[in-house]
Amino acid sequence: NKRKTYSVADYVAGILAGNIGILSQAITLTESSKPEHQLIAQDIIEKCLPYSGKSVRIGITGVPGAGKSTFIEAFGKHVTGQGHKLAVLAIDPSSERSKGSILGDKTRMEELAVDPKAYIRPSPSAGSLGGVARKTRESLILCEAAGFDTILIETVGVGQSETAVHSMVDFFLLIKIAGAGDELQGIKRGIMEMADAISINKADGNNIHKAQLARVQFQNALHLFPESPSGWIPKVLTCSSLEKTGIDSIWDNILDYCSHTQQNGYFDRRRREQAKYWMYETINEQLRDRFYHLDVIKGQIPDFETKVLNDEMSSFVAAHKLLDAYFSDVKNKE
């Protein structure tokens, strides 16, 4: 077992030297549920932390069918073509997987998968959103320490995970296609207002006119939204991953955003807020996890839920009875 031969110092040195094999193994450790792996992983992350942070972190979302994979392929090739090193990560909790798995299928990114300046890492598998999100944020730190200056984090815009992605990136890109039919109804409400840019994809062939029209409609709609605290006015752009048109404008728009928010101080302020957010979010998630995984709670919850649903007990009384059961159990354990 090759992994056993590395010390924490070996891992850190390998990552800082940009060794992809060691980076991948370290990410695998962060994803492991074994306590001994977690201990090593946390140590590696702490030691990599001072070398992290020097990248542009970009979130990409869009429902299945919007062409995210082909977009990432075209966009990624453009970015590495500019001399950047690109890591592509994903947040795709098991509960959302059925709604459209992402990144699992590297064949959709044939060129990017073999690009020496790109590193593609699928979503950590099965687990709660909180757990998956934590692992992705840790991977992001390791990738930055390994010298990747552009990080893409992909998610499907149908569940809760886009909020998690939004909380760990600098720029949030929403991918859409023109003529939103049934296949696009699934996108979650509220996502549009999170976007720093919207890209209307598949603006090629017969679709160009429709895409241009959609661009104007969305741009008008965005004008009605409240201003972002970044002071940035989101743009709606069109692109074709097939014909590789408009991709450069999206990258330029992201660079504009970075220079705009770095100048007004928002970029760093947001990064700091996100670090704080993840401290509190981790605490809150763990508090919930311990509660809901306790046998005495798991056994009682269905009954209380039924009573609440049938208006036989108020939500608040049910909550307090369960909390009493929990805290008396916690206290009685050594």
Added chain:
Amino acid sequence: NKRKTYSVADYVAGILAGNIGILSQAITLTESSKPEHQLIAQDIIEKCLPYSGKSVRIGITGVPGAGKSTFIEAFGKHVTGQGHKLAVLAIDPSSERSKGSILGDKTRMEELAVDPKAYIRPSPSAGSLGGVARKTRESLILCEAAGFDTILIETVGVGQSETAVHSMVDFFLLIKIAGAGDELQGIKRGIMEMADAISINKADGNNIHKAQLARVQFQNALHLFPESPSGWIPKVLTCSSLEKTGIDSIWDNILDYCSHTQQNGYFDRRRREQAKYWMYETINEQLRDRFYHLDVIKGQIPDFETKVLNDEMSSFVAAHKLLDAYFSDVKNKE
């Protein structure tokens, strides 16, 4: 002390008989932080629960300056004029109070305040959002048991409280004024996508044309939003609280919504989901409350936060160190 002379049975009988004095005293009990008051209050609520639920619950939000108070006055008079009994509640946690207090000033609702078919109750005072929201939801149950068939819950659309309101109402109305200038920039992102209707207020005098234009713009923008799970397409309406025009259309729109969602089953499904939501939300809030109010945690948090903000410690390590401190403290207490 008159309150001492009532038993729980007295309170319940008084509420069910529509006695406003007793209703008010019961609400005061739910708002009290004294454990003995809470015990009585919970008992009253449990006994009123079977008589609650038969109302239309309407949430109203909008930034200060949008004319919420005058709107509620005109809207409320219209609703009571149709023979309905109206209760007006509010969620206005102390943290948000500075951004625009609401309902505290009954002088803005002179007519409604003396209308025998209306009951106005200001927001529970000072406290966390979770606590204030819980109290408002309990008041709602008591008001329904007292025979109020229309409940308005007002909030300021600048903080977190509109999510709490949205989670306890059937219909969510966003109040706006045309020509959104600086005074409207403060509205929180994401609220527009929660709205079941948007009302462009102050559509009178020189403002009519601007309001009509805004109506068209917002209606076009809403078309681009993902469809709501209710299957309801939100309308944008104009009204003048001053000239009492358009108020009836808003009420009719709400009634249309109720009949639409009652027919497709969404109305009841949402109510049940909300009851469940509040059970879990109360649990999660109490778990957080106990954690963050523990002295050992309060003492350590600033230091950990500083380390996380300065990238000296990862968010996750900080969280886990604090959690360890918490659980060892909980276990060691009798």
